[in-house]
Amino acid sequence: MKLELRRRTLHLTEPIVTSYGEIAQRELAIVTLSGEDGVTGHGEAAPLPAYDGPDMDRVWSALESYVAVAAAAEDSGPMAGVQMIEACRAVEDLPEAIAALDMALWDRAGQRAGKPVAALITEAHATRVPVNATLTAVDRAGAAEQAARAVADGFDCLKVKVGVGDDAGRIAAVRAAAGQDALLRLDANGGWDVEQAVHAIEALAPAGLELVEEPCHGLTAVREVRERVPVRVAIDETAGEPGALAAGVADAVCLKVSRCGGIGPLLAAAALVRATGAEIYLASTLDGPLGVAAALQAAAALASRGPLPHCGLATLGLFEDLEDPLAPREGAIELPSAPGLGVAGF
Numbered sequence: 001m002k003l004e005l006r007r008r009t010l011h012l013t014e015p016i017v018t019s020y021g022e023i024a025q026r027e028l029a030i031v032t033l034s035g036e037d038g039v040t041g042h043g044e045a046a047p048l049p050a051y052d053g054p055d056m057d058r059v060w061s062a063l064e065s066y067v068a069v070a071a072a073a074e075d076s077g078p079m080a081g082v083q084m085i086e087a088c089r090a091v092e093d094l095p096e097a098i099a100a101l102d103m104a105l106w107d108r109a110g111q112r113a114g115k116p117v118a119a120l121i122t123e124a125h126a127t128r129v130p131v132n133a134t135l136t137a138v139d140r141a142g143a144a145e146q147a148a149r150a151v152a153d154g155f156d157c158l159k160v161k162v163g164v165g166d167d168a169g170r171i172a173a174v175r176a177a178a179g180q181d182a183l184l185r186l187d188a189n190g191g192w193d194v195e196q197a198v199h200a201i202e203a204l205a206p207a208g209l210e211l212v213e214e215p216c217h218g219l220t221a222v223r224e225v226r227e228r229v230p231v232r233v234a235i236d237e238t239a240g241e242p243g244a245l246a247a248g249v250a251d252a253v254c255l256k257v258s259r260c261g262g263i264g265p266l267l268a269a270a271a272l273v274r275a276t277g278a279e280i281y282l283a284s285t286l287d288g289p290l291g292v293a294a295a296l297q298a299a300a301a302l303a304s305r306g307p308l309p310h311c312g313l314a315t316l317g318l319f320e321d322l323e324d325p326l327a328p329r330e331g332a333i334e335l336p337s338a339p340g341l342g343v344a345g346f
């Protein structure tokens with residue numbers, strides 16, 4: 001198999017402010033995996049070290065070390081993909097880099113079968129995945145304007161970063177602009193300690209909240225917050241802690257293809273979380289088209305096996321230099337009909 005690497009940078013139309021810093025652009029490592037059968041699959045890594053995980057240098061060097069492994073790998077047979085992943089993992093076990101390779105293998109498998117990746121996982125996959133709008137403005141008026149526009153565009157779930165500036169005023173303005181029916185999801189990115197989280201969530205709860213994601217970092221802190229607040233709590237960054245998936249500390253767990261190390265490990269993680277009674281939903285970390293497409297395919301498959309709260313995948317429209325191949329319509333993203341990941345050409 002031939003593994004080729006290239007880089008691409010995407011720029012956000014407006015920098016995004018979070019409790020862990022400001023993001024203005026995203027660097028992608030794009031992998032292309034070709035077999036002797038002439039079928040090509042694509043995958044992507046979009047490391048975001050300020051948020052979690054390794055930086056691009058580390059991911060890139062891991063991917064470079066996989067090139068020789070891929071060259072020695074067989075490109076057909078029932079276990080070929082699994083063996084290649086295992087061989088790469090033996091060289092450098094980095095989930096974000098392994099995930100890029102895993103995506104390319106799924107994409108290739110879908111191309112060969114003439115089916116979307118979701119259909120390789122289950123015939124009963126959803127054909128559209130409900131997604132939240134992400135409100136990026138940190139001022140009241142700007143956030144209210146984005147909320148009104150999102151609702152007018154058909155979104156029924158709005159996500160707002162908190163732990164940044166005047167949360168109370170911004171959330172009240174968003175609720176007023178969005179109306180009473182919209183779900184409001186907050187994400188603190190672990191920017192609060194337990195006491196701050198309890199205080200803030202109690203103050204914000206009267207606005208009507210679907211859930212608060214990652215109020216604090218760490219299983220112990222999240223468990224305590226969840227016991228003390230009248231709002232559902234989800235973990236995101238903390239889901240990467242050892243033992244987090246089955247810990248039962250949260251009402252929902254946000255899963256990411258990159259952190260899980262690919263679509264296959266994400267499906268296993270989802271089953272584990274659901275077995276504890278918690279819900280799962282998927283999100284991108286402002287990934288590029290291939291990363292979002294991989295999560296969309298997995299989400300479409302998982303929607304057939306249990307409740308799936310809105311996913312955080314409507315993020316490609318935030319880039320100024322990209323024509324969004326997965327643009328949401330009426331608050332959901334349609335599964336592409338093309339085989340594989342469904343977004344060829346990136």
Ligand SMILES: [Mg+2]
Pocket residue numbers: 187189213214236237254
């Ligand atoms: Mg989050």
